[in-house]
Amino acid sequence: MMSLGFVLGIYLPIAEISVNIFVLFGMGAAVGFLSGMFGVGGGFLITPLLIFYNIPPAVAVATGANQVIASSFSGALTHFRRGTLDIKLGSLLVIGGIIGAAVGIYVFVLLRELGQLDLIVSLLYVVFLSTVGGLMLYESVQSMRRARAGQLATLKKPGQHNWVHRLPFKMRFRQSKIYVSIIPVLVLGGAIGFLSSIMGVGGGFIMVPAMIYLLKVPTNVVIGTSLYQIVFVTAFATVMQATTNQSVDIVLAMLLMSGGVVGAQYGARIGQKLRGEQLRALLALLVLAVGLRLAIELFVTPDDLYSISLAIATGAT
Amino acid sequence: MSMCAKALALAIWLGTAAAAFAQQPLNKETVEIGLSTDTIAITSGFRGTDLTVFGALDNADPLIQRQGRYDVVVILQGPERDFVVRRKDRFFGIWVNTESVTFQHIPASYSLASTRSLQDITTPKVFAQLGLGINNIFYEPMPDSFGSSATLREFSTELPRLKLKQKLYSQRMGDVQFLSSTLFRATLSLPANVPVGKHVARAYLFRNGEFLRESATSLNIVKAGLEFRIYRAANQHSLLYGLFAVFLAVVTGWMGRLVFRKD
Structure with a gap:
């Protein structure tokens, strides 16, 4: 007779540890639920959660990128059908993203050889999660106050032009109704691609505000275009991670993705019924909590100051 | 089970052969070990196990035998790999990997069993000459690794400690047992994280603290599933x-x- 633990346990071939199927499915579902509710990709929550669950950071990052493809693909498809996706702008972002992701993988390998990958991944997460969480919390509290005071919550109208619009190599993007230099588009795409490789995130949480405030892309095409870029760049990052680091765990990814797909559907339904500001404040608190937990781990004295790992065979020394 | 029985049968045959030649001159003792299989396939649910190695001691002097002054040490050594040992230090309050030393040709796993504790078998010098035991493995730093000799010493003592902690290295005293005057059984550890590849099993025979001879056999560990x-x-x-x-x-x-x- 098989024991219960045997039934629930599954061995992850790349992470090389045994895990509980339902914990990972649940993790995928919870993050999927949140991403459905808030319309975020969820990569920035999945990777730290996997690290908390003792998945090696290198595997957590690579598999996080793989998981983001699934949650972004269906969204991108929806926007494509509705016509709320700027293919031309998106493709330029993809080009930038692929260059950024390639650089990111190079840095990833370098950090791994130096033994600093885990630290840098944690540090980057602490910085991004606390910044994004803090800004979201501030913004939602502000709008809650305004709502209580009876004022109409008005989005701050972005200024007409900024320094971005004085750059050369301008191009017209008909779908977005903007005429903008391709330099900030490529740089933005590159930065997001870099983060996809190093942090295993889609980067929507940076891409969306940057497109609205820097490039002045109308809000109706922002989400679709961002998802379009995320699908291609995370796909590229996944293949790069698989070929250079062999750190993509498809068993882990499948568990997270199947949980995520189910969770996202329910999240989206609940999300339509709840008040926006309160929802955003909740997500902000969650993001801050995850960031704080990662930050604490950096300061706590480790059980063992010494660690051992296989030397990575490289030609360059 | 049938494999074990076969190994046992072989060992018993060796035993009878030994008895037939008991009148032979001294100092011709030989040691042989046998594994019931040359390949072990490990599935994903593997949680570690004991590996039993049977062996035979031939042409033993019955007097010395009775006094229990024959000793056997059996090891199972995993494939050689290069390993980096790193140390964390506080840097602005954060724990950061700072110093590191890369060691080359280090057995990925090392399991030892002996008839009794090593210091009772022979002198540390003999063990050092044989490179036998966790403390006598040559922890060779990469030629290009920098650092003072104190640093290298520090890291080469940490390496076996970390390996022991991961259960990849183990030493089991008293886990080589004589089942008869000629047949012995060694119980070695195969940890859950045992590396795949070619493993070498070696038996070392000692008489009155003097090293006589060794014999080796190999074992392939593969993963299945x-x-x-x-x-x-x-x-x-x-x-x-x-x-x-x-x-x-x-x-x-x-x-x-x-x-x-x-x-």
């Missing part, structure tokens, strides 16, 4: 594997849309 096939695909066909991972993600995302379509 679906999980291992995935692991191998990720390493040997990494591009295809990566593309397949992307394909799976796209299909999963698309399926989710079909199943939960709201309109």
